[in-house]
Amino acid sequence: MWAEKCACTSLVYWIDHNFEELSECTDKPRAYLGREGYGNYDFSEAKELLLNNVQIDHLIVSHRDPVKRMTSSFVNKFLIRGEQGLVLPEDPKKLQKFAKSFLKTFIALQRKEQDESKTKKRKRKRVNYAKAVNKLSLKKFILTITHPTIDRNDLNGHFAPQLANKKQWNLYNNIVKYSKAVYPLRVESFDEDLKYINQSMGFEDFLPEKKNSTRLPIEEWTFSDQPEASVFTLADLCSKKLVPKSASLKQLLTTNSNLQKRFKNTFKFDYQLVQHLNHLSNSR
Numbered sequence: 001m002w003a004e005k006c007a008c009t010s011l012v013y014w015i016d017h018n019f020e021e022l023s024e025c026t027d028k029p030r031a032y033l034g035r036e037g038y039g040n041y042d043f044s045e046a047k048e049l050l051l052n053n054v055q056i057d058h059l060i061v062s063h064r065d066p067v068k069r070m071t072s073s074f075v076n077k078f079l080i081r082g083e084q085g086l087v088l089p090e091d092p093k094k095l096q097k098f099a100k101s102f103l104k105t106f107i108a109l110q111r112k113e114q115d116e117s118k119t120k121k122r123k124r125k126r127v128n129y130a131k132a133v134n135k136l137s138l139k140k141f142i143l144t145i146t147h148p149t150i151d152r153n154d155l156n157g158h159f160a161p162q163l164a165n166k167k168q169w170n171l172y173n174n175i176v177k178y179s180k181a182v183y184p185l186r187v188e189s190f191d192e193d194l195k196y197i198n199q200s201m202g203f204e205d206f207l208p209e210k211k212n213s214t215r216l217p218i219e220e221w222t223f224s225d226q227p228e229a230s231v232f233t234l235a236d237l238c239s240k241k242l243v244p245k246s247a248s249l250k251q252l253l254t255t256n257s258n259l260q261k262r263f264k265n266t267f268k269f270d271y272q273l274v275q276h277l278n279h280l281s282n283s284r
Contacts, residue, residue, distance in 0.1 A: 001043070001175075002033070004157040005069045005076075006062040007187045013208035014194065043168075046175045058201055059179035063162065063277055064187040066267040067253070071246040073158045074141045075214055077102075078133060079234055080243060085217040089234045092129045098156035103132040106144045110135070134235035138244050139252060139259070146262040163269035172273070184277035196284070214243065227251040 002008050012029045016022045025032040036045065049056055064072075076082055077099045079089070088095055095103075107127050144150065145159055152164040163169050176182055183197045191207055198205050216222070218241075225247035232242065253260040264271065 001046070001060065001172075002062040003064075003162040004030075005072050006064045006162070007185075007190050007210075008062070010190070010208040010210060011062060011185070014206065017206050017208070018203050043171055043175060046178075047171070050174060050178055054178075056175065056179040057181065059175065059182045060185050060197060061182065061273075061277060062185045062187070063270070063274055065246070065274070066161070066263070066270045067250050068187070068246040069162075070142065070145070070159075071138065071244060071249050072214075074138050075243055077158060078136055078141070079237060080214050080217060082214055085215045087217050087238060089130075089133050089238050092133050095129060095133065098158065100127075100129055102144070102156065102159055103127060103129055103136070105150070106136060106140065107132050109144055109147060109149075134238075135233055137233045137236075138230040138249055140233075142249070142259065142263060146259075146266040152266065161267045161270050163273055165269070169269040169272065176276075182280055184281050186274070186277060186281075189281075193281070216243065224248055225251070227255060 002011055008030055012022070012033065015033070016029065021033065021036065022029055046056065046059075077088075077096065080087060081094065086094060104127050141159075145152075145155065152160050163172060181200065183193070183200065185193045185197065194207055195205060197203075221241040221243060223245050224242045225245045227248055229237070229242050229244035229248040230252040232240065232244075237243070253263055
């Protein structure tokens with residue numbers, strides 16, 4: 001079971017190395033595996049086994065700290081495109097379709113909040129992605145995701161919790177009960193966890209290369225763990241040549257109790273998931 005921004009590209013290379021699931025893949029491997037039911041959202045592959053009362057021999061569950069995962073999503077999908085080092089606000093046409101869809105949601109919320117303070121409603125306009133992307137900040141990104149009117153099931157997987165609701169959490173627990181062995185695969189201890197999985201499942205000690213890590217465009221750019229980096233808009237980040245790190249968002253949440261409460265409530269099942277996976281790891 002995997003989710004976006006949980007070292008899924010590296011995991012695909014590991015699956016391709018050890019299994020035959022990708023032998024018939026003619027599309028992008030991650031999209032193919034998602035359609036085949038290996039993602040964290042519909043669990044269709046596991047549900048079919050449960051319906052037929054078949055035990056699962058090996059269940060591998062990927063996970064990433066929600067703060068780190070959301071920071072990575074923001075940076076990679078709106079600021080700098082991974083290993084390519086492409087500065088996206090400078091070339092908004094390179095934004096992925098689901099990123100543009102998120103910007104529509106973001107702008108719609110911004111307009112709604114502005115309209116609520118006005119007596120005269122303004123006419124709706126098409127979203128200008130070049131302007132929209134430059135208005136977004138990591139803080140506003142989190143405010144949008146955690147907004148009470150947002151249905152997390154409608155968000156693209158890069159921007160949604162790994163487990164969005166209690167129904168998915170309960171289904172996950174049922175899958176665990178029907179599994180003979182459950183292996184945590186946490187991004188924070190990826191190599192260590194994967195070595196244990198290789199050993200337990202009798203595979204050679206193959207560790208895939210790390211893929212899609214953010215590469216700074218030029219030497220003048222720097223990473224920042226200061227809380228203000230989460231408040232700067234993308235236009236400001238480009239001007240200052242700063243890339244916010246997860247420590248920046250973590251500090252912002254620590255100093256903003258309302259936002260922290262919203263974030264923890266939105267990702268509460270992800271936090272329960274990491275507690276369960278850490279317990280499994282400590283019980284080895």
